[in-house]
Amino acid sequence: MSSKKACFLDRDGVINEEVNYLYEPDKVAIISGVTEALKMLKRHGYLTVVVTNQAGVARGFYEEKDIHAVHARIEKLLDKDGVGIDAFYFCPHHPEFDTECECRKPNAGMLLQAAEKFDIDMNESFLVGDRISDINAARNAGCAEAYLVRTGHGTNEIENKDVSGIEIVDDLLHAVRTFID
Ligand SMILES: [Mg+2]
Ligand SMILES: [Zn+2]
Structure with missing residues (x-):
């Protein structure tokens, strides 16, 4: 079986509008163009x-269950448009508040975990x-490319x-178009 290709997505400010320490599902607002970007990724065989x-977990602002609730909300909103996310990874840590970890970006831990689980070719x-x-x-993590969005x-x-x-x-949609075309 050949390995898969993936688009790794930051969440806040890429998929949903940036809200400082977002934990309330009703504050999720999907950024324009995201649905089209996810459709294009799916069409071209990319895992998302x-x-x-x-x-915010390490800082005591909210709990892991709040993160799951936000992700459920994101999935529900995307599902209305017939798109979805294949997997969600989060790092709840912060070195000043609990522990050093391998998962907090800029560390590659979350990407490497996903690569292992889904057999992703970086x-x-x-x-x-x-x-x-x-x-x-x-x-x-050794990804082929990375795009910084203006959102x-x-x-x-x-x-x-x-x-x-x-x-x-400019945004996720432009990143996807640039990489795929
Ligand atoms: Mg962000
Ligand atoms: Zn972590």
Whole structure:
């Protein structure tokens, strides 16, 4: 059996509008173009894998069950449009509040876990994120490409940090079109 290709997706600011420490399902708003992007990924045989840092757990702002509720809401909203996410991975840790871990981006842990479980070929896979730490997670995991979007924290990252050498696109849909075409 040949290995699969994947699109790794940051969650907040890429799929749903950035809300600081989002944990309430009714505050989920899907960013425009996401449905079309997910359809295009499916059509081209890409697994869609969310990889999201959720340090709000380590900070005591919310619990893991809240993360699951947000993911259920995202799936419900996407399902209405006939699309979905193949897997959700989250890191609940923060080094200052609980423990160092392998999963918190820019570490590659979540991507590598998914690669192992789904037999993903990193050379055929890419990531879309709104923070430089997302891009570095993709690089640490050996992804073929990583795109920094202008949605979510993206614009702020682009204006205030060194983004030389990073591919910048407007949003998820543009990232998908750029990689696939
Ligand atoms: Mg984000
Ligand atoms: Zn972690």
